[in-house]
Amino acid sequence: MRAQVRVNPLRLGFLGVGWIGRNRMNSLVSSGIGYPAAVADVSRESAVAAAREDSLVLGSLEELVGCDDLDGIVIATPSALHAHQAVKALESGFPVFCQKPLGRNAEEVRGVVGAARKGDLLLGVDMSYRFMEPVRIARGLLERKAIGKVYAVDAFFHNAYGPDKAWFYDPELSGGGCVIDLGIHLVDLALWFSGFAPVKDVKSCLYRQGKRIRGGCGEVEDYASVGIDLGDDVHINMACSWKLPAGCDALIGMTLYGTEGALSLQNVNGSFYDFSLTENRGTGKEVLFMPPDPWGGRALIDWAQKLSKSGSFDESIEDVSVVADVLDAVYLNS
Ligand SMILES: NC(=O)c1ccc[n+]([C@@H]2O[C@H](COP(=O)([O-])OP(=O)(O)OC[C@H]3O[C@@H](n4cnc5c(N)ncnc54)[C@H](O)[C@@H]3O)[C@@H](O)[C@H]2O)c1
CATH class of the missing domain: 3.40.50.720 (NAD(P)-binding Rossmann-like Domain)
Known part of the structure; x- marks a missing residue:
């Protein structure tokens, strides 16, 4: 015992x-x-x-x-x-x-x-990612309706490298490619921010080395574009990838668009660990958070x-x- x-x-x-x-x-x-x-x-x-x-x-x-x-x-x-x-x-x-x-x-x-x-x-x-300080701040603002009613979420997680262990590329061992590896964090955050509104529809395009593939084909995807419709007319637009020529180590971000403004979480200088948060109104933006933040x-x-x-x-x-x-x-x- x-x-x-x-x-x-x-x-x-x-x-x-x-x-x-x-x-x-x-x-x-x-x-x-x-x-x-x-x-x-x-x-x-x-x-x-x-x-x-x-x-x-x-x-x-x-x-x-x-x-x-x-x-x-x-x-x-x-x-x-x-x-x-x-x-x-x-x-x-x-x-x-x-x-x-x-x-x-x-x-x-x-x-x-x-x-x-x-x-x-x-x-x-x-x-x-739920435990990052800018995410905590954003969630508080969303709860207080600081940007009005959120109707759209744009999210991306592009890792210019891709995993370095062989098991990630075998769907039997990994369950899938960049979606289950990276997209899982975007889906979780977007649903969590929305208070887990019911999911109405999910559509996706998956690619492997530039060729369109289907889930369950025995290969793992290295690029995915996904659209998710939630109840209350919220649309999530998400993309994720491994080994994309991103021009830096990683491009990671999520912007929530509301009727009165937007909240934008972005990685800083291609970092996997450093994130900023801004509140955007029209062409202006206010910086709400800058790293460091040891959240891992x-x-x-x-x-x-x-x-x-x-x-x-x-x-x-x-x-x-x-x-x-x-x-x-x-x-x-x-
Ligand atoms: N939460 C996150 O943000 C995050 C980040 C990175 C990785 N991960 C996840 O963590 C997991 C591990 O990833 P990693 O990059 O550390 O992999 P890894 O290959 O570096 O580590 C896996 C370890 O498990 C050991 N192992 C394998 N089979 C075992 C068994 N049967 N019993 C005991 N040990 C065993 C291996 O020897 C190895 O040391 C993956 O599922 C990955 O998706 C999560």
């Missing part, structure tokens, strides 16, 4: 400590709220490199769930493994924080959320803060199922 009363720092088990697993672990340790009591990776070298002084070094989820003094499990393995591993961890009684995507499709995502609900266990997913680990820290109070199921995780439905429709309606 896991400890009934959790004391800081939380004793957490980390499964998969490649690039993002290490990055998030470092943020969590710096926050002081959690500690990698156990680190598991199929690569022993990676596990040893990530482990702290008194972390247990393990090789699998099976060994991790055998550690009954952990407060929760943090998963950052390749995408195809998330759903199965998260369900196993939850069914073993552990609260879970998982990298996005939680599953390769909505059925997998619902399976994990259902397991968390059944076990009354806290489940978190790393929808990291905040979703995990937020989950850990909730866990330190209660490890119970949190209804708000249902948002990931709605986002997964949209991504399914992007692949189905291409």
